[in-house]
Amino acid sequence: MSATGIQHLQQRIAHHPDNPELHYELGRAYLLQKQAAPAAQAFAQALRLAPNHPQILMQLGNVASLEGNEVLASDYFRQSLAVDAQQADVQFNLANSLRKQGQLAAAIVHYRHALQLQPNDADMHNNLGNAWRESGELALAVAAYATALEHAPHMVHARVHWIHQKQHMADWSGLDAAIQEVRAALQHPQAQIPPFAFLAMPGTTDAEQTRCASLWAQAHYGHVQALPRQIRQANRRIKLAYLSSDFRRHPLAYLITDVIQAHDRTQFEIYAYSQALDDGSLERQQLQSAVEHWQDIAQLPDDAVAQHMRMQGIDIVVDLTGYTQNSRCGIVAYRPASLHVNWLGYPGSMGLLNGKPLYDLIVVDDTLQMPHLAEEAIVLPCYQPNNAQRPLADRGTRRDHKLPDDCFVFCSFNQSFKITPDVFASWMCIMQQVPHSVLWLLESNRWAVENLKKAAHQAGIQPQRLVFAPRADIATHIARQQHADLMLDTLPYNAHTTASDALSQGVPILTIAGETFASRVTTSLLKYIQLHELICHDWQAYENTAIQLALHPEELRALKQKVTAQSGRLFAPERYVKSLEDALITALNKQTAIN
DSSP: OOHHHHHHHHHHHHHOTTOHHHHHHHHHHHHHTTOHHHHHHHHHHHHHHSTTOHHHHHHHHHHHHHTTOHHHHHHHHHHHHHHOTTOHHHHHHHHHHHHHTTOHHHHHHHHHHHHHHOTTOHHHHHHHHHHHHHTTOHHHHHHHHHHHHHHOTTOHHHHHHHHHHHHHTTOOTTHHHHHHHHHHHTTSTTOOOOHHHHHTSTTOOHHHHHHHHHHHHHHHHTTOOOOOOOOOOSSSOEEEEEEESOOSSSTTHHHHHHHHHTSOTTTEEEEEEEOSOOOOOHHHHHHHHHOSEEEEOTTSOHHHHHHHHHHHTOOEEEESOTTSTTOOHHHHHTOOSSEEEEOSSSSSOOOEETTEESSSEEEEOGGGOOTTOSSEEEEOSOSOOOOSOOOOOOOOOTGGGTOOTTSEEEEEOSOGGGOOHHHHHHHHHHHHHOSSEEEEEEOOOHHHHHHHHHHHHHTTOOGGGEEEEOOOOHHHHHHHGGGOSEEEOOSSSOOSHHHHHHHHTTOOEEEEOOSSGGGSHHHHHHHHTTOGGGEESSHHHHHHHHHHHHHOHHHHHHHHHHHHHHGGGGGOHHHHHHHHHHHHHHHHHHHHHHO
């Protein structure tokens, strides 16, 4: 509804102040414009005039959800259902709220209740798929997305979810056509395409990925009113805040903890804003010890976190999550700091919001300075930091890891969604030319194991030559990689932390330099440690190099010695942090001068 329509409703309310329907319609009008505060006020007045009205209670829940307060939202939805449990829309909204809070089993119950009442609703099937996905039930998730598409064939986000989960399952049937449909949908300004899943789709370009991010940002944060511009206080330390959903036992901890710890405290005051729940891990404790101020934000809405940052006088926010799971990008949309930086979590641009970059800066290096970044680039010697050391356990023997003693071991510990048909076909070609070899893969999920074995058999490779490594604690996982001879990278989504893990153990990693951010991260690492011979330009060169190294042990031995000698440059957080600090100080001074 337009501003004129809202004004007309207000005039009617002036003449009929005790009419709850008019207050309700006013609340809906504000809600459509994503104006939470006046919407809440109008619905609250409607509820005073019509106590316990189930639809008014639902709308108050919708307002709370818009504000990011899912605990309050779910409470309103339950109050509404206590009055009338046969409301499909409220069952659905409660399920959505519970899923956002991580209460997946309860969410699935309410999605099913909603679908009993409205079995043909595509959105309900799609969101049930999301809950199944997050519960690890990938086959049920794919089936739910397929049902959503039966009812709404043009629901592009359901198609994206369907694609991405099939990629996780290494089920490649129908993907090419579906990916082309998604790419075509980018031409529509209202397209809702989850950016992270889009990164992993073969054939997508750098420009398309930034456009995807921009459409997502506009749809989700276009309503946000930025806080007034602040003037930075002079003659004090720079207040630097790290924002993340992964301050826990997570690969991020092995990249960033030592860098945060190494900041020059005479120049920087360090804050952490953590969306992650406390998992009680040593990694979490080390991260907490690395900062001066720690704020848990999982239960706080975006605007409250932004206001907290503003009250603290934060100068720079560095978001380490981006558009990955449990994203809190909405905080940055409020512009709480002088500078907002995109780094590490999301390998690509965060896009534009209302025609301007959602984030001011992105940390890259020369290899990753892509042509279509929305942000201004901070160009460092190397993009990816690392702790000085990885946690390490006893590596055991090859037999402990079900590896033959006398075989050449190719490995790839990337997640299964990164294994495309082209990647796997190349691996099978390599194995055909290296008969005394095995391929050591991460056991991502039971569907991927089964499908990859089938694909190997179809390619003429005995399935038992694929060895799947079960999930293990990080120290064991890193140590066991010492039994690998050569790591084979994936495209278009490279190994990132996984690449550094392998290099830390002296294992060479063979990659192809792609055309997008996510497809060039391994190239970035190898260039930094001057291992250019491991960077290939096409699949043929990739296969030839892998075969050459496997069949010529002396060449591989020399290469491993080179990796061991030079990879230490990647694990120097004190040196890394100095270049980062210099770049941030320069950018902040520039921003201060402009303001």
